[in-house]
Amino acid sequence: KKLETDPYQLSSKLWPQSLKGSTILSRNATxxxxxxxxxxxxxxxxxxxxxxxxxxxxTEIKRAGDVVFESALNHWKDSLESxxxxxxxxxxxxxxxxxxxxxxxSVQRVSKVANxxxxxxxxxxxxxxxxxxxIRDTQAALEEIVDFDKHPLCNLTYxxxxxxxxLWNIPCCVSIHCMLENDPIIxxxxxxxxxxGTERLLLLDSIYDAHVILKTSSNVPSxxxxxxxxxxxxxxxxxxxxxxxxxxxxxxxxxxRLGNRVLWAVSNVVGHVYLVPALxxxxxxxDFNQDTPIKAVCREDGFGFRGKLFNGxxxxxxxxxxSWKLCTVNKDSIQNIIFDFVHAKPxxxxxxxVRDVCxxxxxxxxGVTDR
Numbered sequence: 001k002k003l004e005t006d007p008y009q010l011s012s013k014l015w016p017q018s019l020k021g022s023t024i025l026s027r028n029a030t031x032x033x034x035x036x037x038x039x040x041x042x043x044x045x046x047x048x049x050x051x052x053x054x055x056x057x058x059t060e061i062k063r064a065g066d067v068v069f070e071s072a073l074n075h076w077k078d079s080l081e082s083x084x085x086x087x088x089x090x091x092x093x094x095x096x097x098x099x100x101x102x103x104x105x106s107v108q109r110v111s112k113v114a115n116x117x118x119x120x121x122x123x124x125x126x127x128x129x130x131x132x133x134x135i136r137d138t139q140a141a142l143e144e145i146v147d148f149d150k151h152p153l154c155n156l157t158y159x160x161x162x163x164x165x166x167l168w169n170i171p172c173c174v175s176i177h178c179m180l181e182n183d184p185i186i187x188x189x190x191x192x193x194x195x196x197g198t199e200r201l202l203l204l205d206s207i208y209d210a211h212v213i214l215k216t217s218s219n220v221p222s223x224x225x226x227x228x229x230x231x232x233x234x235x236x237x238x239x240x241x242x243x244x245x246x247x248x249x250x251x252x253x254x255x256x257r258l259g260n261r262v263l264w265a266v267s268n269v270v271g272h273v274y275l276v277p278a279l280x281x282x283x284x285x286x287d288f289n290q291d292t293p294i295k296a297v298c299r300e301d302g303f304g305f306r307g308k309l310f311n312g313x314x315x316x317x318x319x320x321x322x323s324w325k326l327c328t329v330n331k332d333s334i335q336n337i338i339f340d341f342v343h344a345k346p347x348x349x350x351x352x353x354v355r356d357v358c359x360x361x362x363x364x365x366x367g368v369t370d371r
Contacts, residue, residue, distance in 0.1 A: 002048065004288070004291070005288055005291070005292055006285055006288055007288060008281060008284040008285070008288070009045070009046065009048065010046055010048065011046055012044050012046055014284060015044075015281050015284075016280065016281070019042065019279050019280065019281065020279070020280040021040060021278060021279055021280075022277050022278055022279070022280070022302075022321045023274075023275045023276070023277070023278050023321060023323075023324050024089075024091065024122075024275050024278060024324075024338065025040055025042070025278045025279060026321075031321065033335070033339055034335065034338050034339045034342055034343075035089060035342065038087075038089065041072070041076055042279065043068065043069060043072045045065075045095065045096055045099075047063045047064060047065035047068065048063070048065075049063040049064075049065040049066075049141070049145055050065065050095050050098045050099055050102070050174065051065035051066055051068065051069040051096070051098075051099030051102070051103070052065055052066050052099070052102060052142065052145065052146050052151060052154065052173070053065045053066055053067075053145040053146065054066050054067065054145060054146060054147040054150075055067050056144065056145055063145045065099070066146075066147070066150070066151075069099060069103055069106070070103075070106060073103075073106055073107065073110045074110065076110065077110040077113055077114055080114055083115060084114070084115035084116070084117065085114055085115065085116045085117065086116075086117050086118065087116075087117065087118045087120065087342065088111055088114070088116040088118070088119050088120070089120045089122065089342060090107050090119070090120070090121050090122070091121070091122035091123075091124060091275065092122070092123060092124065092126075093124040093125065093273050093275055093276055093278065094124070094125050094126075094127055094272070094273050094276075095127075096124075097123040097124055097125060097126040097127075098126055098127075098173075098174050100121065100123060101123060101126060101173075101174075101176065101179055101183075101186070102151055102154075102173055102179075104121065104183075104185050104186055104189075105185045107119070107121065108185070108199070117198070118197060118198060118199075118200075119198065119199045119200070120200055120202070120341060120342050121199075121200070121201045121202065122202045122204070122275075122338065122341075123176070123201065123202065123203045123204065124204045124273050124274055124275050125204060125205060125206060125209070125272055125273045125274070126176040126203065126205075127209060127272070138170065138171060138174065139156055139159070139171050142154045142171055142173070143155075143156065146173075151173055153171075153172040153173040153178070153179065153182060153183060154171055154172070154173035154174075156171070158172050158182075159171045159172045159178075176203065186201075189201055189259070189261045189262060190258050190259045190261065190262055191259060192259065192261070193259065193260055193261075194260060194261045194346075195260075195346060196346055197345070197346030197349060199261060200261050200262070200263070200341065200349070200351075201261060201262045201263070202262075202263050202265070202337070202338065202341045203262065203263070203264040203265065204265055204267075204274055204334060204337075205264065205265065205266045205267070206266070206267050206269055206270070206271050206272060206327075207266060207267065207268050207269075207356070209271075209272045210270045210271050210272050210305070210315075210317030211272040211294075211305055211317060214294050214305055214306075214307030214308075214309075214315065214317060258351065258352050258353060259351070260351045261351065262351060262352070263337075263341060263349075263350055263351050263352065263354065264352070264353045264354065264355075265329040265334070265337050265354045265355070266329065266353070266354070266355035266356065267327055267328060267329045267334070267355075267356055268356035269327045269328070270317065271317060271319075271323070271327060272317065272319075273319065274323055274324045274327055274334045275324060276302075276319045276323075277302045277303065277319060277320070277321065282302075282303060282319075283298050283302075283303050285303065286298035286303055293307060293308075294306065294307040295307070297316060299320075301320045301321045301322065302318060302319050302320030302321055302322075302323070303318075303319060303320075304316040304317055304318040304319060305317045324338070328356075329354055329355065329356060330354055330355070330356060337350075337354075
């Protein structure tokens with residue numbers, strides 16, 4: 001199906017010869033005050049395996065995303081010409097954020113070899129489909145393609161052991177909540193102090209994930225009850241969701257559980273990812289994807305997903321070069337949050353959980369209370 005709807009996601013043969021960057025990959029200082037002067041490296045995502053595949057030839061399609069990711073890191077390290085680097089930003093978007101989540105240790109390793117003074121990790125909207133059938137498919141795929149010795153938290157055994165809340169129904173290695181609690185490398189970053197600001201994590205989230213809502217809302221009755229709305233919202237919990245936000249507040253409190261290395265910014269915006277369109281190839285989806293329930297539509301500064309809501313209404317979730325300026329958390333733009341995260345002095349950096357005030361019927365979900 002992907003070959004018909006999004007073939008460019010499976011091969012780089014359809015890509016332009018050179019890539020033009022936007023948002024955090026733009027070379028324009030006005031558009032990108034965060035990192036316009038940085039050298040940029042992009043690891044293409046064509047394997048559709050969350051960069052976790054070990055290249056097992058027994059599968060129908062060889063997926064070797066884990067090998068690609070590690071090779072790209074080593075190639076970057078070996079190509080360096082300077083003896084040290086002041087600031088290294090490593091970011092992942094959506095599925096790419098899950099990839100980064102599972103390779104933090106490898107990034108730390110090459111960062112130390114490269115004598116990086118400040119490492120900044122940006123996880124933009126860590127998310128995966130959380131419907132029951134999607135969870136089963138994801139788990140089955142991981143069992144076929146993942147090396148559990150290297151990524152043990154993808155193993156179903158670990159997932160079942162760590163399913164202490166409904167937010168962990170998906171495999172642990174693709175759940176930001178489960179990884180924060182149980183991955184030793186990431187957990188160490190939340191448990192240890194870093195007064196010099198050497199290594200920091202930024203998690204960007206949306207309370208309501210527009211892409212997932214457009215996928216699921218056609219199943220909601222015309223006049224949904226609170227319970228039916230709650231059921232819909234629970235499907236986007238791993239991408240934020242009202243339930244997810246309430247869970248964050250009740251579990252992590254305002255600051256303490258995340259330590260002084262992690263900033264988790266949760267917005268009330270109805271959106272999915274903030275740094276897209278980072279590359280012009282994102283607009284290639286408008287050349288395909290025409291026979292799916294959710295249509296891709298484009299304009300000069302970006303693209304959107306269009307789908308039906310209840311009562312026959314249609315909505316479009318736009319992702320443009322202005323999105324990271326327009327989307328806010330606690331009245332501060334995502335662009336400013338990222339700028340401060342990268343450039344502020346350690347003593348002036350924000351950390352902990354920063355979120356918009358939750359409103360609506362799902363703000364106090366069953367079984368979770370705000371502290």
